[in-house]
Amino acid sequence: MSVRAKKHLGQHFLTDESIAQQIADILSENGYNNVLEIGPGMGVMTKYLLEKKYTTHVIEIDDESVEYLQAHYLHLGPRIYGKDFLKVDLNELFKKEQFAIIGNFPYNISSQIVFKTIENRELIPEFGGMFQMEVAKRICAEPGSKTYGIISVLTQAYYDTEYLFTVPPTVFNPPPRVESGVMVMKRKKELFLSVPDRLFKHVVKTAFGQRRKMMRSSLKSLNLSDELRANEIFSKRPEQISVQGFIELTTLIEQDGISNQ
Structure with missing residues (x-):
């Protein structure tokens, strides 16, 4: 059994095991006991997350992917959430405990995922994963560059960001038309600005x-x-x-x- 990639969900399944493992390794594992993977698909990265010391949770809007995960990752059990990340109450999901976020993020909602993370920054000390390359670079852009913009400023006000590496289209099924980029964000000590x-x-x-x-x-x-x-x-x-x-x-x-x- 395999899952069919759905265009309307922006699905591009990662097929390269070594890259999946590299992404799973980007989190520091410090300051939290739980990690939420967004859009795990068929779990190519999930299995490497499950080897870590933290407790892995996954959230997936695609029913077919949820069925696959339930059949192949029995030990995940109740930590498989068949929900829309953008609509879920994160406080309720994690009982106000700290957690990190990771994923191969759907390109069509990746910026919205970052903005929701910023809004819930009191809960999320660390965030990392794969985006369309230009979005990942925009988030991490420095002043003076052409890619520096709204998402750069609003993210970097609360998180330190780092662009890690580029991923070619050939390691996905189906291959996207653009390159992908992996980045990580670590929350700053000050959760609130000195201005509204x-x-x-x-x-x-x-x-x-x-x-x-x-x-x-x-x-x-x-x-x-x-x-x-x-x-x-x-x-x-x-x-x-x-x-x-x-x-x-x-x-x-x-x-x-x-x-x-």
């Missing part, structure tokens, strides 16, 4: 909404005071501003809003 999350996110998204323009133009809709807009940071483009720079900018904008009330 919602305002920080709004500033970052608004700035990169017109990434070729200077901040003076891209943040025009925020109705900032002339005094604040004279600050030198407004003569930069968003990709030139570090994560810390965006936090400091958000602080200035928050203070500007209060003083203008």
Whole structure:
């Protein structure tokens, strides 16, 4: 029995055992007792995760894959969740215990998986796995690079990120049309920013909404005071501003809003 890859679920099954083992090895195994694998498919990576000291759980939206896992990984038993990761309550699933996330993530929802991880960062000290290469590189991008953008800033505000290695299309069934990339994220000690999350996110998204323009133009809709807009940071483009720079900018904008009330 094997599982048919379904295009609407963005499934590309990894067939290379050595790469599956390499990905399974990227987590540090420190600071948590549970790991959740997203989209295990037929369990090519699951078997290597089961060799680790932590307890492995898997979440899979595809009924056919769930049936396969239940038939071939009997010892996983009740830790196979036939659910949609994006809709599941992670607090409820792990009873508010810390856990790591790993997976060969479906390309069509990979960014959403990262954003849900950020929202639940109090529970998730570590996260790693395989993405479309350009998405993995974007998450890990540094200021000044063309790939540095919204997901780079919002992720790196809370996690240290590292791009690990590239995976060719030939090791998948069916092969994707693009290369894949493996990366890892480790949570920073500070879980919360010195500014409101919602305002920080709004500033970052608004700035990169017109990434070729200077901040003076891209943040025009925020109705900032002339005094604040004279600050030198407004003569930069968003990709030139570090994560810390965006936090400091958000602080200035928050203070500007209060003083203008």
